[in-house]
Amino acid sequence: MKVILIVLAIIILIVLGFRYLFFKIGKPVNLDVSNSYFHHYRKNIIVYSPMGNWFELGYFELDADVATFQPLNVDFGKDKNNIFWKGRKQQVDYDTFEVNYFYLIKDKNHVYSRDGRNFNELEIIHDADPKTYQLLDPSITDYRRYYWFKDAHSVYYKNKRINVNPETFRPLNDTIAVDADFIYAILNFRGEGNEMIEVDEVIQKHKMIEGEIHAINETYARIGNSVVSAFTKAEFEINTFDSITLIQEIDYWRIKVNNLLIDKGVIYPEIDAESFESLRYDFSKDKNGVYYNFKKIAGADSSNFEILSDQYSKDNQSVYFEDTILKGSNPEKFKFSSEYGTWEDGENQYKNGQIIASIK
Template sequence: MKTFLIVSAIIILIFLGIRHFFFKIGNHVNLKLSNSYFHHYRKNLIVYSPMGNWFELGYFESNADVPSFQPINESFGKDKNNIFWKGKKQSVDYHTFGIDDSQVIKDKNHVYHLNGKNFDLLEIIDDADPKTYQLLDPSIQDYRRYNWFKDAQFVYYKNKKIQGDPATFKPLNDAIAVDAHFIYVIISYRGVGIEAREVDEVIQKHKMIEGEIHPINETYVQIGNSVVSAFTASEFEIHTFDIIKTTKEIDYWQIIVNNVLINKGILYPEIDGESFEALDRDFSKDKNGVYYSCKKIDDADSSSFIIFSYEYSKDSKNVYFENIILKGANPEEFKSTNEYGVWEDGTNKFKNGKLYHS
């Protein structure tokens, strides 16, 4: 019995010690407004911890005045003198600071955004007018609504001022926007693969053309008898037809206009649009053959064609790397190996479309 009491006392002391040193969060300040602002477990101060998950998401002891502090929303709060974000005091005008229903953060002097260089400091949106700053188009139904804002003079995309007439500017899809005077491309990334970098630019590319505007999908737009896209190295293509009778969406990258394929902004009249079918990855086919990135795979048999990966395929006669016959490869035995990027056919190994010797 004595041993049991000693062990129990030790367990209780260990628990209290752990709680004293590691459990820093007490009760919520106001759970109805925020699940991230707390009173400290021991000290007389305010703690900010996202959703109370201090171990994984962080913990910040604020210098807010405890008696007067109240959350504004999940991450903002105020005391009798200052505004706080993520528990940290912000350099804003206290008496005019506010957050409206469109999530515009402003005071009488500036408009602010949350994606600055410092993760816990509001950053000023350059040149934005707090009196007139608002959503560009509240009718946009998805998350992109909050990418676009305007004031009396300028349009803003992801917190950056861009060219454009705020009275008539309209994003049409992921890639194209227009106003009364010009066509613009929306460039999210430049580069390919691991070289890709986020740029988030909106660039004025062409004078506005006449005709009704019809977004075809998220990357192509029909304006009158022209089709506009933003994929190529020039970051802008406009293809004009005598008349546009039909348009058909294939996927994000490809459409068919008057039975002519457009892939990543480039016309491919040699591919039969009426019988065109997108296959897996960069492969496709029509009544005349099989294609890799719209380049014909010579002699490929579409009836026995099988896709292995982003680069390798086969039919009953050959193995193909992209659109080229992989010489010496046996299609009946061709398969991947445990080595990264290496394939084999029981006799030879291949990597990047060439014989490989490990």
């Protein structure tokens, strides 16, 4: 019994010692406002730790007056002398500083961005007028309302000033915006795959078209008898019809207009839009056949078609690499090999649609 008590005492001392040495976060300053500002566990200081997860997300000790410090929201706080963001003092006008909507940050002199080059320092949005800076459209119902701001002279997208008519400009969806004179592409990225870069640009693409204007979904908009869209590869597409009698949304990337399929802004008249069905990866089908990236896979039987990977597929008669037959392959035995990127059918090994070795 005595040994057990000694062991328990040692365990308790170890736990208390560990907590004393490593646990730095005590009670939150005001949990109703912020879950990231805390009193130190044993020092008379304030600490900043995102969501209190100091072990994974970090920890910073503030040079703040403890008695007067109070959080303003999750990341902002102040004491009697300074404004803090992520626990760091900010060079702002203390008396007039305000933060609203988490994204509208300003004082009498400047409007500020949280997305500057210095991770811990607010960046001035140059030329923005703090007196008139406000949300472009508070009626936008989701997070995107905070992408768009305006002042008396300009419109800003993700804190970047854009060259549009501020009196008539409005975003229609994720990809298209308009003003009285032009149609604009909203581009968040340029390029594809490993070459994709973030740009966050609003680019003038086409003169305004006469007619009714409304969003079809988050990627397409109708303006008169035209359908417009903008994507990362083709930055702007406009398809004009003699008249539009039917528009039907399929998904984020695809719509039907007058029973024509449009995918990422491109019309595919050879596809039967009524029977079109998107499959996995870049495969799809309609009543006339099976397609890879909208190229018909000649000879493929849709009744027993099976997708094997993002490039390989098969039916009872053949194996296909993208939209072409993999000549000489055996669909019954075709399977993924133990070697990365290779396939086999008992007779040959294949990679990138080519025979690379004979197994026999």
